Amino acid sequence: MRLICPCCGWRDRREFTYMGADDYLHRPVPDAPPEAWDEYLHNRTNPAGAARDLWYHDPCGTWVCITRDTITHAVTDGTRLEDAQ
Amino acid sequence: MRRRDSGGSALERARSLSFQFDGRELQGFEGDTLASALLAGGVRLVGRSFKYHRPRGVMSAGSEEPNALVELLRDGVYHPNIRATTQELHMGLQARAQNCWPSARRDVMAVNDWLSPFLGAGFYYKTFMWPRAFWEHLYEPLIRRAAGLGRLPQSHQDAPHEKAFAFCDLLVIGAGPAGLMAALTAARAGADVILAEEDRQMGGRLLSDHGQIDGMPGGTWAAGVVAELASLPNVRLMPRTSVFGAYDGGVYGALERGALHMAAPARTPRECYWRITAKRVVLASGALERPIAHPDNDRPGVMLLGAVASYWQRFAVDPGRVVVFGNNDHALATAKALAADGMDIRAYIDPRDGLATDAPFTVYAGAEVIGTRGRHGLQHVTLRHKGREFRMDADTLALSGGWNPSLHLACHMNGRPVWDDTIAAFIPRPGMVPDMEAIGAAAGQFSTHAALESGARAAAGALDALGLRAPECAFPQAEDAPYAIQPLWQVQGKGRAWLDFANDVTTRDVALAAREGFASVEHMKRYTTQGMAPDQGKSSNMGALAVLADATGGTIAGTGTTTFRPPFVPVSIAALGAGGYGKSFAPERLTTSDAQARAMGAPMIEAGLWYRPSYFPQADDRDWRDACNREALHVRNAVGVCDVSTLGKIDLQGPDAARFLDFVYTNTMSSLKPGRVRYGLMLREDGHVMDDGTCARLGDQHFLITTTTAAAGEVMRHLDFVQQAFCADWAVRLISVTEAWAQFAIAGPLADEVLGHIFGDLPELPFMGCAPVDLGAVAGRLFRISFSGERGYELAVPARYGADLFRQLVALAEGLGGGAYGMEALNVLRIEKGFVTHAEIDGRVTAFDLGLQGMVSPRKDFIGRAASQRAGLTGAARLQLVGLRPVNAQAEITAGAHLYAPDQPARAAFGQGHVKSVCYSPTLQSWLALALVRNGRARRGERLRLDDGLRGIRVDVEICNPVFFDPDGGRMRD
């Protein structure tokens, strides 16, 4: 499996550390109700098809939002988090 | 069988090689495989079958071989399941038959063959069910002894294996006519090409068939193409390399055979495991010939026709009197070509009627082979022709049941192939693996012309996708004969007809599976074990599927195939694990004081990948505790020196650095003054403690924070995430500087004296202060922080000065009645002070649990704030950090022990908590523990029973303040 780092290009997935779905990017406001935090922290969809998730490229320290297809396993995009919000 | 006097395109007859098989001295030539040398030496019986211990001989000439698996001697050890058909002969090779005792000829277990009526499909499932009491002590050992093929070496194998990575524009798998044409076209256009071929020689079937290309023998044309490819800098030729798996993202696994399989210079790796990343792939893996399931078709001497041709042409093996049994035009054409070349072909047998009979041998149209005879090798063949049955003498029966495209790799991503009636075989669908195209015989196009044409066309398509231009080149001329076949899946008759030779599965087993309800192809496979041997059913899957379809009244297309999974050929664990054991599995990180610590005799212990000194022994120590006690007392009474460089260090700079730290720590860092240090706590977003450490403000916009050794990587990743996800527009940058600095703790009442010698004039530093310092020309940093509870400092210098500084500090400390201290003493000192580490921060504790709720600011947002306020993460129900002292101070206690009320049993329902860290404190002359106890802080003074069921330790303990020593902290502060 190969992933694309916006800093380094296509690299072997062994250079990356996985975090989880890109839901982590959408942090609730501090005083959001507990339900919003519960949703943010724990609840994830399990899409068949296009999915976006977060990977850390250890050698360069860049967090990457990867777009891939959970059916075909095709990796189609990798962007910096600031471009993925 | 014998060697012909001339011929053999693969052989170097000038170089004769002697070798041994089953203790017998034999001769072969350079260029032989073990199989060809055995056949040429008249050895037909090479092993026994897995289940019935039937005599078996070489069947194929490639990696699909189901029978000729032998044990090979290497470096004094026998290696099992080596395929004689791909093993290259070399001087002094020693091999022996496997799955037989005492020899392949006289095998005791051959009795199984007489018992075969009782050993059919599902035998194990039916027999070893009852009584239940027999499972463990009778049935399992019995089955284990019978299971598996060959015996693994029982000693650790150290021989080198390698892993390697390669990248290319175009990966061509297989170097037959199609693969060569594709590689040549792409290479001439300037693409980076890798051409991988299983065989030692490139050329595929051109090496063994009789066709011509551009008026020259196919082998000559192939040699010319290979020579041109070898001369091009953009081509990597990889002979002896089996591409065994297709994976996501254009990654292919390949196994290159090395010193295990050939004569090779010393230190050549036995095998190399390649990961090849290719933009485009051409699958030109050819096709595998099918045997025919007729009665007694498993005798040594029964071979595939293509293999007979290959051994004849490449290795000059004369198969003696040959009977050919085929069902397709290619078989008849091959028989004619071989006869014209001098092979003694006695008859051609084909179930099809109305064949042309212009051959120099008898052609029996509408006929079938219905039996064979010969105890350890074929002696004659029985056939049925026009209602008549008769025998023919034969040394070799050559079978050709048609050809199966080698489409395995095309199916590795769960694609299902499509049935093609015209060739009676499955062919790959386009696009089953992205960016891969199957061509030539692998795509069911069997003529040489079609192979060449599809090779050129596929390469042109790949070049187009790569943005390169296909070169104009003359297209070679070759035969374009049609291929007609009449499927023949089984011949009815007396006796067993084998489908899977490796696992001893017959047509009857498959029919039985269907009758007993295992009618789906995946169920049949598991019930009969068909296709589950090392050859993965390469020569039997198609036949078994057809017999199953017949037994269930379905069509082959409707019955479908089992799932194709990597690896295409067996891959040794040693190759897969190459570079992944010993020090390569866990590299060593060494501190700058490592050599000095080892020179002082310190045993080193692992802390993640780091190695740190456990303690520094002295001659009169009884055990490690003596050393640990001494070192702890040095710190309490004089001065100790300890390398703390393994702690993570992260440098943060920028106008928003303080704001950023406020967001990642529970407490406030922006109020910290330059030149001061503050203890900090980080939470995960789910409200639990991630890590703790210190935060030093080196300048207005410059901070240096430390992490624990264990969590250094995790914290760096976390900070990068928070910064890039939530604060991307803040002016702050961070970088790990862990390895840039060597840092040493100097702790104890005499710490100032040590530093006085280093600096002459010791900078005046308050507790939790920091300052830049000069050590001669070296710029260092001094922190007045303490993890021991004593007056202490940490002195940091650029890593290249670490070794010298450590030596100097230790000498100064020793001169003052102290010395170096290791991890054991460090642990004692911190437990005495109730300082937590990741023994306590176990991922489930909150700031409240650790008694650090005062560090959680109520006035700002930070990572983990919202979740840390959830109900259930604070309160009396929580396990809270406490100290424990045994009632009898000398009673040893253990980490991991559980805690119970004195009058309650040691059962989970009564658990009150558990012990996280223990030590013996030489200062307090008592065992101490840090523990998590339910509502612990409110229970100080209460007694519990500590119960370590594993070690049989039960000790009464009392709950107390986790800060056992100097609870108000005066010693480190003043």
Ligand SMILES: [Zn+2]
């Ligand atoms: Zn990168």
